Amino acid sequence: MPVLDAIVRRTDQGQSAVRPNEIEQDTGFDTKTVERALRALASEEQDLFLEVAWGFGGGAPTVFGATGHARRLAGAWPTADVLADRLIQTMKDMADAEEDEEKASRLKRTAAWFGTTARDILVQALAKGVTGQIG
Structure with missing residues (x-):
């Protein structure tokens, strides 16, 4: 959840692309933890992001935009x-x-x-x- 929260917060503040190093800064997680979290989030059955651009050599992706589903999960689009x-x-x-x-x-x-x-x-x-x- 902290990784998803960081993505939603940054996109809601108008940032169009959220890079793995920015998520590391926001969460305090190391590179491998952020990469595992991003892979897990990107493989969700229901899309959480508008677009995901994978890094060279299969590295952690850059995320573009958050869907309504992502916002609801993060509590930014409240029920x-x-x-x-x-x-x-x-x-x-x-x-x-x-x-x-x-x-x-x-x-x-x-x-x-x-x-x-x-x-x-x-x-x-x-x-x-x-x-x-x-x-």
């Missing part, structure tokens, strides 16, 4: 479940930072309610919002 978890955590963080006790209490109660009783409702609503089915 409704991931969005729900982020929303709940954000409410908890806001409650912890809130100086007004009444507001903090409401935020904590809301986060607790969404975190337990209403989680399924929140996930369904977020899924509809993400897919554009609200209207």
